[in-house]
Amino acid sequence: MLRTTFCEALGVEHPIVQAGMGPFGSGCELAAAVSNAGALGSLGGSARSPEDLRQQLAVLRTLTERPFAVNFTQPWLQQHPESFDIALEMHAPVVSLALGDPGDLPARAHEAGALFIQQVHTVEQALLVAERGVDVIIAQGTEAGGFGGEVSTVALVPQVVDAVGPVPVLAAGGIADGRGLAAALVLGAQGVNLGTRFLASEEAAISDEWKRAILAAGSQDTVKVDVWDDIFGKPGGGAFDVVPRALETPFIEQWQGHRSDAAIDASRLQGEIMSAIQQQNMERFVPFTGQSAGLIGDILPARDIVRRLIVQATEALESTSRLYS
Template sequence: MLRTPVCGVLGIEVPIVQGPLGGPWQQSMELTAAVSNAGALGSVPTTMRTAAQVRDDVARLRELTDRPFAVNMTRRPFDAEVFDAVVATAPPVFSLALGDPGDLVSRVHDAGALFMQQVTTVEQAMRAAEAGVDVIVAQGTEAGGFSGPVTTMALVPQVVDAVGPLPVLPSGGIADGRGLAAALVLGAQGVSIGTRFLASAECGVPDEWKAAIRTAASQHAVKVLFAGHVLSAPTEGGYETVPRSLRTEFVDEWNDRPEAAVDSADALRTRVMAAMKNGTAHQLLPLTGQSAGLITDIAPAAELVHRLVSEAAAILRTTSRTLVD
């Protein structure tokens, strides 16, 4: 077993958090439950979900597991009605991404939940620590979805230095035990992983997307330079970030001429929204991190958790034996 202090904070057995995989697709509560039942922390996404849907998701999850889990929201956008519904469900952990926590921390703590904050810069991490969050996820630019400009390797040790002893979990570019071991060496207490769990048996995204991840090289996951003209803008307190996606004809066409997307913004937005409604959004914008280059199979989520832990433990033992005075 590989335990760190954050395990005690979150009530989990191994220091792995499943990043929320929300959007027009649904990751499924089966994935969240499988991760939590394996001793890690599964996450419930709320993006593009109504308050009623979120309540139903949490109720379904509680039928599948009695283990801790997180419910995630973002400030791109932020829905106050959904937040009220989340707090009312009293999740063990609330996580926030893509924006400043503001006064949400006290409201979450008053509901008896822990607060986990995702950041993309050292300055954001320091503000989150001052706001009283319990855990920080330091997300590097390698991550899928909306991410910042700094690499995980450069960001994490700086955040650890800035907010310690607050637990820090890296996110971005991590898909195997080597990434978990590296995170611990950098001073972090575990990891938060998204793309590797996209390519899991329980994840509810289309098989076409999973297959694309399995065969992709890291350079095939690129920043979507025109996204600001197509996707919703951050709400108040939101951070400016740029999403990362696997290359598609749609991404390549408009990344080659992002300025032209300004004049075509309405048409592009209509096209994306239609794809979201008919279940083909992954054919346009399959948000995926650069860790896709490390993924060669589609495996059950519990197997992935156990694999990450056993690989990391073996690497750390081997590394310690090779050190000389």
């Protein structure tokens, strides 16, 4: 068994977090399955109505008695602060945040008895959120799916570890198997945060078409979708400067090459993407997927993904130890 300070702080068996991948990927079934396997499952809380968020949390409580997180993005909470209130009112054990300055949210979570996890993409962001009093920091490299920065995981993680210690740091980006978990621990992280690997799970609430596309993809088939900023604009109010990584689609290919036209037609394109999120067919538009897709060759139950990660990581660390014994 691999246990780190992250495990002790969060009350979980394994140093693995399933990323909060929004409403299209991370529902209560996936979060519960990961938590029941001894890791930390996450419910994607952004882009959900208050009623849907309450319902998902209520169902999640019936599916697991173990710790779980509710994940939000900072731009979403800027527009919908009631979502954070709902998570605290319903006694979420952990709240996690991505894409911006958390402000006083960690203090509010602590007052409600919850722990707070924050994702960052640079050392400067890590120092900022450490000052805000977060309990755990996710250092996410550019390889990750969804919204991210430009620094690679291998370069970013040890820098963040050095900058914010003793705050536990999790590695994210480009990790899909136990070798990646072992590498993260060697870099000084206390665990990993995985998104794409859990998208390719039986419980993930995305289409079979998207899952099959992940299995078929190589790492080079994921691209940074810079045109996103032309369609949605850059958020302000302390939001981090990030753009999504996704599997390339005809939609992305068309508009990446015509960014000025996308800006002119932004209102319509926003509507198409938001409708795709609600109708769960994002695979036709911007299917968030990381470079770790090249490592994924099967769709498994979430519990089997967790177990495989631990077995592979243990084997990798034991194999490495023989190099110097």
